[in-house]
Amino acid sequence: MTLNLCVLTPNRIVWDSEVKEIILSTNSGQIGVLPNHAPIATAVDIGILRIRFNDQWLTMALMGGFARIGNNEITILVNDAEKSSDIDPQEAQQTLEIAEANLRKAESKRQTIEANLALRRARTRVEVINAIS
Amino acid sequence: MSCSNLPVCRDTSSLSFGSFLNPFRPPHNATPNNPSRSSSVTPIHCGLRELRERIDSVKNTQKITEAMKLVAAAKVRRAQEAVVNGRPFSETLVEVLYNINEQLQNEDIDVPLIKVRPVKKVALVVVTGDRGLCGGFNNNIIKKAEARIAELKTLGLDYTIISVGKKGNAYFLRRPYIPVDRFLEGGSLPTAKEAQTIADDVFSLFVSEEVDKVELLYTKFVSLVKSDPVIHTLLPLSPRGEICDVNGVCVDAAEDEFFRLTTKEGKLTVERDVVRTETASFSPILQFEQDPVQILDALLPLYLNSQILRALQESLASELASRMSAMSNATDNAMELKKNLSIVYNRQRQAKITGEILEIVAGADALV
Numbered sequence: 001m002t003l004n005l006c007v008l009t010p011n012r013i014v015w016d017s018e019v020k021e022i023i024l025s026t027n028s029g030q031i032g033v034l035p036n037h038a039p040i041a042t043a044v045d046i047g048i049l050r051i052r053f054n055d056q057w058l059t060m061a062l063m064g065g066f067a068r069i070g071n072n073e074i075t076i077l078v079n080d081a082e083k084s085s086d087i088d089p090q091e092a093q094q095t096l097e098i099a100e101a102n103l104r105k106a107e108s109k110r111q112t113i114e115a116n117l118a119l120r121r122a123r124t125r126v127e128v129i130n131a132i133s
Numbered sequence: 134m135s136c137s138n139l140p141v142c143r144d145t146s147s148l149s150f151g152s153f154l155n156p157f158r159p160p161h162n163a164t165p166n167n168p169s170r171s172s173s174v175t176p177i178h179c180g181l182r183e184l185r186e187r188i189d190s191v192k193n194t195q196k197i198t199e200a201m202k203l204v205a206a207a208k209v210r211r212a213q214e215a216v217v218n219g220r221p222f223s224e225t226l227v228e229v230l231y232n233i234n235e236q237l238q239n240e241d242i243d244v245p246l247i248k249v250r251p252v253k254k255v256a257l258v259v260v261t262g263d264r265g266l267c268g269g270f271n272n273n274i275i276k277k278a279e280a281r282i283a284e285l286k287t288l289g290l291d292y293t294i295i296s297v298g299k300k301g302n303a304y305f306l307r308r309p310y311i312p313v314d315r316f317l318e319g320g321s322l323p324t325a326k327e328a329q330t331i332a333d334d335v336f337s338l339f340v341s342e343e344v345d346k347v348e349l350l351y352t353k354f355v356s357l358v359k360s361d362p363v364i365h366t367l368l369p370l371s372p373r374g375e376i377c378d379v380n381g382v383c384v385d386a387a388e389d390e391f392f393r394l395t396t397k398e399g400k401l402t403v404e405r406d407v408v409r410t411e412t413a414s415f416s417p418i419l420q421f422e423q424d425p426v427q428i429l430d431a432l433l434p435l436y437l438n439s440q441i442l443r444a445l446q447e448s449l450a451s452e453l454a455s456r457m458s459a460m461s462n463a464t465d466n467a468m469e470l471k472k473n474l475s476i477v478y479n480r481q482r483q484a485k486i487t488g489e490i491l492e493i494v495a496g497a498d499a500l501v
Binding site for chain 2: 008010011012013026028031038040041043044064065066068079080109111113114117
C-alpha cells in the first residue's frame, strides 16, 4: 500500500508525491502516519514535519495549519512550508536571535502575542536544520 | 520610470506638455475624447526647429508609454498565474471548512477570531499600489478609504489604518492627523509572506482587543477595463466561512472566483470564472484528533490569510489592468499629438519654401 502526501501553501504545492511514512507535529503532540492509517483530521502546530522518502528522512518546517488523513491520502494545508535544504542556517539563526530579543522587549499584550508567534516560527526553522535525520 | 527624463519642450505658451500629460491622472479622461481636445487646441506658433524637437520628444514619450503598456500586459498574465497556483489550497481549505462547519452547526463554539464584540474601534487595511501612472487606481481606493473614515467619524467610532503599498504610505505620511498603525509595502508579486505579515498584524490587533472589527479596502478586479474599490469585513470571521461586506451582503466562500486572461481575435480579454467548489462529504468515520473547536482555531487563520492574499492579488491585477488602459490612452494621445504637430510642421515648411521661391522669382523679375 502506498501513501500519498500533499503539502499545500497559498502560493504553491510544496510536496506532492508518494512517501513511506511521515511524522507530523500536531497540536496534541507528534503523530506518525503509516499507510492505511485511520482517517483523521487534525490541527498542525508550528513545527517540524519528517518525511521518510526513498528510505531517507527529510524534514520540513511547517508554519501552522491543518491536516487531513484518509484513504492513504494526506493533505496538509499550511500557511508556509520550507524544506530544510531551502533554509539558510545563518539567516535562520539570526532571525531567531532577533525574535528572542523582540520578545524580551515586548511590553503590551499585543506585542507579546506577535513576538511569541515570530519566535516560534524562527525556532522551528532552526530546529529543522539541526534535526538529526 | 518618470517623465522628467524626457526632453521637455521649453515653449509652453501653446499646447504645453501639461495638457498632454493630463490624461495620466483623471480617470474620466480615460474615454477617448480626442475630438474635443483637438478642437480646443490653440494654434501652434513655433519655429520649425522647436516643432521638430517637440515631435521627437512626443515620439519618445509614445515609445515609453507603449512599452509600459506591454509590460503591464505581461505582468497581468503573471498575476493570473499566481491566482491559479493558489487554487488547490483555497479549494481544499473551503472544502474542509465547510465540512467542519456542518459538524459544528449545533455546538456552542468559542473561538477568538469569530467573537463579535461591540465595536469601538475599527482597523482599516488599505491596499494601494507601489507605482503611479495607472489612471485613477490609487486615487479611487484612497478616496474610498477617506469616505469610510468620514463614515466612522460620524458614527463616533475610533479608527486606525494599516497601509499597504507605497502610494498609500506616501498619502498617509503626508496626513499626520490620520492615525496609522503600520506602513507595509507590497511586493511586485504578492506572496503568502506579505499576506502573513498583514494577517499577523491584524490578528494581534484583534485578539488583544485593541480593535473590534477589521475591514479590508482593496480594488476588486472585474475586468481589464473595470475594477471597483470594495470594503470587506475581515474580522470577526463568521464561522460559516462566509465573508460579508459592510452592508451585510454575504458572499459564499464555496463560490470560488478567479480571472483568466485570454486572447480573443488577437486582443487581450479577461474572463472571470465562477467555480462552485464541489463540497464532497467527509467519510463518516473521520475522527477529529483534537476538539473540533481547536481545529477551527487552526483553520481560521489559514482562511484569514488566504482572504488577504486574494485581496492583494486582485489589487495587483487591477493596478496592472488600469495601468494598461492608462498607457494605451497615453499612446493614442501621443500619436494624435504627433500627427497634429507633423501637419503644422509640414505646412510651415511648405510656406517657407513657397516664400523663398517667391523671393527668388521676384528678385529675378527685378533683374530683367
